[in-house]
Amino acid sequence: MNDFDSLNEFPSFNFSKAISKANLKSNIPLIKITGSNGKSVTSSILSNIYVHNDYKVCSLYHLYVTAPYKNIAFNNESISLEEFNSYLERYKKIISKYKLSKWEAVSLIFFAFVKEMNPDLVIVEFDETYCQVESYLDEENEVLSILTSLSLDHTEELGSTLSLIASSYCLNFARESKLLCCKLDDDTKKVVFDLTKDNDSSFYEVDSYFSPHYNEKGNLVFSYRPFKELEIASEYLFYVEDACLAIEASKILSDKFPLKKEKIEEALLNLIDIDEGKRIKENIYLFSCSNLEAFTLLSKSFSIISKGNPFHIIVSLHSDKNLSSILPLLAINTSFITFTYASSLCRDEIGYSLYLDDFPYVKDPIEAVKQIKPKYPDDIIIVCGCREIVELMENEAKRR
Numbered sequence: 454m455n456d457f458d459s460l461n462e463f464p465s466f467n468f469s470k471a472i473s474k475a476n477l478k479s480n481i482p483l484i485k486i487t488g489s490n491g492k493s494v495t496s497s498i499l500s501n502i503y504v505h506n507d508y509k510v511c512s513l514y515h516l517y518v519t520a521p522y523k524n525i526a527f528n529n530e531s532i533s534l535e536e537f538n539s540y541l542e543r544y545k546k547i548i549s550k551y552k553l554s555k556w557e558a559v560s561l562i563f564f565a566f567v568k569e570m571n572p573d574l575v576i577v578e579f580d581e582t583y584c585q586v587e588s589y590l591d592e593e594n595e596v597l598s599i600l601t602s603l604s605l606d607h608t609e610e611l612g613s614t615l616s617l618i619a620s621s622y623c624l625n626f627a628r629e630s631k632l633l634c635c636k637l638d639d640d641t642k643k644v645v646f647d648l649t650k651d652n653d654s655s656f657y658e659v660d661s662y663f664s665p666h667y668n669e670k671g672n673l674v675f676s677y678r679p680f681k682e683l684e685i686a687s688e689y690l691f692y693v694e695d696a697c698l699a700i701e702a703s704k705i706l707s708d709k710f711p712l713k714k715e716k717i718e719e720a721l722l723n724l725i726d727i728d729e730g731k732r733i734k735e736n737i738y739l740f741s742c743s744n745l746e747a748f749t750l751l752s753k754s755f756s757i758i759s760k761g762n763p764f765h766i767i768v769s770l771h772s773d774k775n776l777s778s779i780l781p782l783l784a785i786n787t788s789f790i791t792f793t794y795a796s797s798l799c800r801d802e803i804g805y806s807l808y809l810d811d812f813p814y815v816k817d818p819i820e821a822v823k824q825i826k827p828k829y830p831d832d833i834i835i836v837c838g839c840r841e842i843v844e845l846m847e848n849e850a851k852r853r
Contacts, residue, residue, distance in 0.1 A: 461553075471557070482573070486579075486598075486599040487598075488600050490603075490744070491635075496514060497725040498696050500725070505717070506712045509574070510573065510574050513525060513559075524563075525563045525566055596631065597706055604746035604747065615641045616641045631654060632656055632657065635659055672684050683718060690754055691754070737822065738835045739842075739846055741838075741840050742837050745779055752786055766786075767834065769792070771800070795845055819845075
């Protein structure tokens with residue numbers, strides 16, 4: 454992917470022109486999903502629900518950094534690297550002419566893929582990087598927008614308060630559409646409600662789930678109106694919260710896309726593997742966490758993951774993340790914390806210098822695991838933080 458790797462990281466603001474030049478406009482029903490946390494899990498569960506109900510679905514994730522082709526999927530299957538490169542070759546003149554960024558190029562390739570596959574439904578996940586593609590996505594075919602949980606993240610781009618961040622995301626939603634949002638504080642909820650009203654759109658809020666508990670298989674079981682005792686193939690509570698958003702979305706669109714109850718239950722028991730919270734070995738877990746709220750959600754699962762055993766955290770954070778707020782949350786749960794480095798965007802040893810009297814720094818995440826394993830063979834190791842560390846460890850596990 455040499456041609457792709459040479460592309461800029463920053464938006465060109467020419468995406469709409471490139472889409473028009475490539476003649477990739479489409480009237481296929483579109484769902485947009487954005488927010489600070491839970492976008493990929495919500496997208497994957499919603500896609501899975503529709504696929505299990507025999508709908509054809511194209512999905513665009515904002516998930517994989519080192520393997521961007523994996524962000525493009527049809528019926529839960531990512532396209533191959535060869536397919537991605539074929540599209541890249543086909544549209545390289547347009548990508549070059551309009552100086553598209555990496556993620557704009559991925560988006561253009563995705564919509565070329567959509568045009569060929571002609572699915573029943575398109576699900577697009579976007580964040581502050583994808584905010585630049587809204588001029589194309591803001592079309593009459595947008596049937597629903599979903600706002601997942603919010604956190605004080607990317608404040609330079611989106612705003613310094615949750616209300617401002619919500620406003621930034623909502624500006625990218627279509628007029629005369631429907632907006633489903635997560636549970637919000639009263640002030641932020643009012644801002645979102647008013648923006649939705651000004652947009653001549655309908656406002657929906659996710660309902661509360663009830664009675665979460667674990668069954669004998671270790672899966673979470675919960676109730677969400679009108680469903681009782683839904684089982685999801687996950688031990689992580691944040692999966693339940695994202696599943697509720699997906700279920701509510703499917704209820705809102707039930708007139709356009711009727712669903713069978715048993716197929717929804719089936720979808721929750723057969724989750725897509727998107728590397729968002731997974732075990733790669735008997736006692737090694739991977740989690741992508743980009744902000745304080747994401748780490749807070751993860752911390753709720755520490756006791757379930759460790760099952761009362763000691764556990765170690767290996768963490769790598771981007772340089773712009775607020776370590777001073779995240780570290781105390783981790784330190785409350787374990788004293789075994791190791792800092793590491795996963796990419797050029799991450800903190801290096803100097804970035805952790807204020808805390809190195811208490812916690813060690815090991816530059817190579819794989820070496821950090823190797824140092825812990827012989828000393829504590831029965832302990833749990835949780836590798837978390839930036840997306841790059843998850844991909845690095847996942848690739849290492851596949852090589853072995």
